[in-house]
Amino acid sequence: MNKQRAGVFIAFEGGDGAGKSTQAARLAAALESRGYTVLRTREPGGTPVGEKLRSLVLDHGNGDIDAHTEALIFAASRAAHASQVIRPALGRGEIVLTDRYIDSSVAYQGAGRDLGQDAVRSLNEWATSGLEPHLTVLLDVDPQLGRLRRTVGQAAEDRLESEADEFHARIRDAFLNLAASRPASYLVLPAHLPVNELAGQILARVDALLDTPPAAAQDAVQLPAVRGAAQHGGGS
Numbered sequence: 009m010n011k012q013r014a015g016v017f018i019a020f021e022g023g024d025g026a027g028k029s030t031q032a033a034r035l036a037a038a039l040e041s042r043g044y045t046v047l048r049t050r051e052p053g054g055t056p057v058g059e060k061l062r063s064l065v066l067d068h069g070n071g072d073i074d075a076h077t078e079a080l081i082f083a084a085s086r087a088a089h090a091s092q093v094i095r096p097a098l099g100r101g102e103i104v105l106t107d108r109y110i111d112s113s114v115a116y117q118g119a120g121r122d123l124g125q126d127a128v129r130s131l132n133e134w135a136t137s138g139l140e141p142h143l144t145v146l147l148d149v150d151p152q153l154g155r156l157r158r159t160v161g162q163a164a165e166d167r168l169e170s171e172a173d174e175f176h177a178r179i180r181d182a183f184l185n186l187a188a189s190r191p192a193s194y195l196v197l198p199a200h201l202p203v204n205e206l207a208g209q210i211l212a213r214v215d216a217l218l219d220t221p222p223a224a225a226q227d228a229v230q231l232p233a234v235r236g237a238a239q240h241g242g243g244s
């Protein structure tokens with residue numbers, strides 16, 4: 009039996025090596041130990057077609073992938089993820105934790121690849137029929153720290169990870185600007201803090217979200233699926 013009456017959708021965002029997967033796992037464990045049903049998922053991926061798209065776009069060796077193609081592959085994976093995985097779980101009243109969501113595309117393809125952040129957001133709003141997280145946890149990482157973390161004892165970097173530090177610096181700025189434009193919907197934390205401290209701050213914020221009156225949470229999930237018409241937590 010779920011404690012929550014309506015689903016809650018939380019996205020983890022931030023540069024490569026920021027600690028997203030670590031914190032998503034910590035939050036899932038904390039919430040599950042309290043009796044919540046949690047679905048942990050990731051992008052690109054999360055569905056069979058999404059996992060194939062993930063290897064297509066992240067692995068080396070698939071030939072040139074131009075920026076528009078890259079953006080469309082991420083959006084295609086996200087469309088499947090939103091409709092096949094996230095919406096159904098929210099409908100069952102679960103807490104959905106996703107490792108990356110739309111902001112990653114706005115930052116990596118919009119800012120990093122210079123496709124334009126508005127264009128990439130529009131594409132992804134269309135792909136997801138406007139499904140927005142109730143909360144986005146942004147782990148703000150210095151690109152050099154991120155690179156250091158992910159290359160220690162790990163396999164080779166993927167197509168995007170192996171881009172220059174300057175590319176990752178633009179992505180970092182884009183993430184911070186997204187959070188600043190809708191502060192009520194974000195928790196921004198410096199990724200260099202210890203794992204336990206970050207986990208504590210994230211849990212405290214999620215507790216506050218779960219304590220909001222069920223009617224409000226329900227509205228947030230059930231309002232028309234158009235960004236701008238379905239705002240909760242402020243901003244546009």
Ligand SMILES: Nc1ncnc2c1ncn2[C@@H]1O[C@H](COP(=O)(O)OP(=O)(O)OP(=O)(O)O)[C@@H](O)[C@H]1O
Nearest residue numbers: 023024025026027028029030157158199201202203
């Ligand atoms: N707060 C932290 N302090 C020190 N090390 C950390 C911290 N958080 C994560 N790490 C370590 O940094 C590495 C990257 O963490 P993690 O895989 O969670 O990042 P990520 O954001 O999911 O990366 P990616 O974008 O590559 O998926 C791991 O080895 C992890 O143990």
Ligand SMILES: [Mg+2]
Nearest residue numbers: 028029030107
């Ligand atoms: Mg990860």
